[in-house]
Amino acid sequence: MDKLQALEERIAHLQRTVEDLSDVVSRQATEIRALSRRVGLLMEREAEREAAEGTIPLADQRPPHW
Template identity: 75%
Template structure:
């Protein structure tokens, strides 16, 4: 195998690796966006629940061991 062919094979493998990593990053970006939306909805729901109940927001409550 000559040097040029070996380099071409290495480049092909690297291109495949870059494509695979790009797919992984794109999937992670979609998952992060989905989770961000869910957290936002949960925060809104909790804020509404606290506003309706008139209770002290959980974040402002002292832990039971204090």
Template identity: 70%
Template structure:
């Protein structure tokens, strides 16, 4: 019996760590989805602004003024 107790404690510790890591990964996934959505909205907004400004070349493709 003395040999099993340290093994059981180790398994319990590892199980808790796996559950905690799983929760962290789930939260990170939600955050990534939220951030992707926000980046998409920002890209759309910038594209609309470029069209409204009448610029034929997207801002990201324009050369800086010092060139």
């Protein structure tokens, strides 16, 4: 009977760990979506600024060593 109880305890701990990890992944996914949206907005803003200045966009410039 002790062996069965030990296994049940381990399963309970593993289930709790899986639930905790699921919560972490969910929070991280939400944060990644928000950060991706912010990066996209910053890229758009920078592209508009570069277009207004009439400069070559940084992404299209050759590196200085070329």
